[in-house]
Amino acid sequence: LRSGARNAHSDDTKNVREAIVPWLNILFPKMDPPLDPDSRDNRGLYHDDTGRLLCPIDYDWDDEEVRTAIREGDSEYPVTADSWFRGLYPPDGFDPEQPEVGLFKNVVLLKVFKFIFTSPLSVKTMPKGVDRENVGSMSKRNVAAIIGLKAVTGCSIGYAAVQISQYRVALSDANHWDESDGAFDHITFYNNIVEYFEFPPGPRACADVNRLLDFWNTYVICARHRDLP
Numbered sequence: 001l002r003s004g005a006r007n008a009h010s011d012d013t014k015n016v017r018e019a020i021v022p023w024l025n026i027l028f029p030k031m032d033p034p035l036d037p038d039s040r041d042n043r044g045l046y047h048d049d050t051g052r053l054l055c056p057i058d059y060d061w062d063d064e065e066v067r068t069a070i071r072e073g074d075s076e077y078p079v080t081a082d083s084w085f086r087g088l089y090p091p092d093g094f095d096p097e098q099p100e101v102g103l104f105k106n107v108v109l110l111k112v113f114k115f116i117f118t119s120p121l122s123v124k125t126m127p128k129g130v131d132r133e134n135v136g137s138m139s140k141r142n143v144a145a146i147i148g149l150k151a152v153t154g155c156s157i158g159y160a161a162v163q164i165s166q167y168r169v170a171l172s173d174a175n176h177w178d179e180s181d182g183a184f185d186h187i188t189f190y191n192n193i194v195e196y197f198e199f200p201p202g203p204r205a206c207a208d209v210n211r212l213l214d215f216w217n218t219y220v221i222c223a224r225h226r227d228l229p
Contacts, residue, residue, distance in 0.1 A: 015115070015120065016112055016115060016116070018037070019111075019112075019115060019120070019123075020108065020112070021035050021036075021037040022037065023107075023108050023111055024108065027091065027107060027108060028049060028091065030049075031049045031050075032048075032049065033047075035050070045070060045071045045079070046071060051067070051070075051071070052086060053085065053086050053087035054079065054085055054086070054087060055070065055079070055085060055086050056079060056080075056083035056084070056085055056086075057083060057084050057085065057086055057089075057094060057096070057099055058083050059077055061086070073182075078183050079182065079183055079184055080183045080184055080185070080188075081184055081185050081186070081188035081189035081192060082188070082192075084099065084103060087106060087108075088103055088104055088106055088109065089102045089103060089105065089106055090102050090105050090106060090107070091106075091107075100205075100208050103212075104193075104212060104216075105212075105215065110216070110219055110220065111123050113152070113216070113220055114219075114220055117220065118220065152213055152216040152217050152220055196209070197209055197212075197213070
């Protein structure tokens with residue numbers, strides 16, 4: 001059973017990793033240079049566009065001095081899992097005064113979840129880089145139906161969070177997923193996401209989480225064939 005679980009996790013990781021780069025090029029058509037699925041030479045903090053997506057929301061990426069400090073690893077501008085990064089938000093950004101608005105509404109994150117739980121074919125745009133044979137077999141077994149997932153939960157997002165880490169790796173110049181990427185720890189990232197959904201600090205935060213889960217359920221579970229925003 002454990003071996004099967006490991007194999008399923010490995011399959012998810014492989015397929016998600018191959019799918020993400022084409023999605024990013026579609027989502028950000030003006031990315032310069034566009035991401036090459038076969039090379040990591042032009043990714044990470046030194047690429048203006050992927051750097052912006054990797055930048056913690058606490059920093060102003062448009063400030064050249066701040067951007068330089070981040071790239072040089074200045075201790076006053078650490079890039080860690082203790083801050084949400086811009087790539088978790090919609091392309092039109094976020095409100096610094098209300099950082100919870102738009103959080104986890106990035107279309108790539110929704111695509112990753114749908115890719116895993118409702119089948120790759122449920123994602124609006126199928127990237128050319130995905131293994132078609134594997135996609136065909138996966139689409140025949142809707143994971144959400146198999147495990148009885150009728151609504152998005154903190155636990156299911158917790159699992160997807162591990163795969164969402166592939167999104168961050170795809171943006172970076174790292175050659176493979178590891179528990180840490182410089183000062184950014186992916187296990188801490190996973191735990192922070194689960195904590196956000198499962199342990200909101202008060203009534204207002206709980207209401208925000210419930211609205212966010214309703215949003216996810218609308219596009220992922222209740223309307224599996226609805227176009228992603």
